[in-house]
Amino acid sequence: MIKILFVCLGNICRSPMAEYVFKNMIKEKGLENNFYINSAATSNEEEGNGIHYGTKRKLEEQNIPYGNHQSRKMTKSDYEKYDYIIGMEDSNITNIKRIIGEDKEEKIYKLLDFADSINKAAKNEKYSNSRNIADPWYTGNFDKTYEDIVEGCNALLDYCIETHNL
Numbered sequence: 549m550i551k552i553l554f555v556c557l558g559n560i561c562r563s564p565m566a567e568y569v570f571k572n573m574i575k576e577k578g579l580e581n582n583f584y585i586n587s588a589a590t591s592n593e594e595e596g597n598g599i600h601y602g603t604k605r606k607l608e609e610q611n612i613p614y615g616n617h618q619s620r621k622m623t624k625s626d627y628e629k630y631d632y633i634i635g636m637e638d639s640n641i642t643n644i645k646r647i648i649g650e651d652k653e654e655k656i657y658k659l660l661d662f663a664d665s666i667n668k669a670a671k672n673e674k675y676s677n678s679r680n681i682a683d684p685w686y687t688g689n690f691d692k693t694y695e696d697i698v699e700g701c702n703a704l705l706d707y708c709i710e711t712h713n714l
């Protein structure tokens with residue numbers, strides 16, 4: 549079982565979008581039993597709140613099902629529970645490390661690390677070379693966020709299929 553936690557600042561826009569996009573992809577490939585997927589926040593700003601309307605609208609437009617989500621701030625113990633902890637932008641990585649401490653097992657990635665090529669996920673290229681996924685809470689552009697999340701999730705799934713021999 550490959551356990552992935554998608555993380556953003558509020559856990560109402562980007563990380564739930566990534567969670568449900570990725571869940572839909574693995575379902576379409578018949579791989580859902582190989583994964584445990586969840587999402588969380590680095591802040592408690594939106595604690596207990598549901599998915600942002602813009603994310604819901606985008607998921608509905610794409611016929612991607614979503615669950616009864618409630619924002620949750622990640623905890624230090626998530627580091628033991630998950631194999632991959634995937635932020636959306638550099639500031640998420642900084643905040644994740646503040647919660648977790650040192651990334652001893654190199655579990656922390658940025659989603660678009662996986663995108664351009666599998667080599668982008670090579671350990672010493674993490675964080676620095678890939679784009680950030682803009683926060684639609686500020687930009688209002690849920691279409692661009694969705695495009696980037698699909699790109700990242702497709703690449704992440706290819707990476708998992710190859711790395712874990714699925």
Ligand code: 4NP
Pocket residue numbers: 556557558559560561562563593594683684685
């Ligand atoms: P998200 O967007 O990190 O993609 O869920 C945000 C949601 C809420 C806030 C910031 C970003 N906020 O400051 O409450």
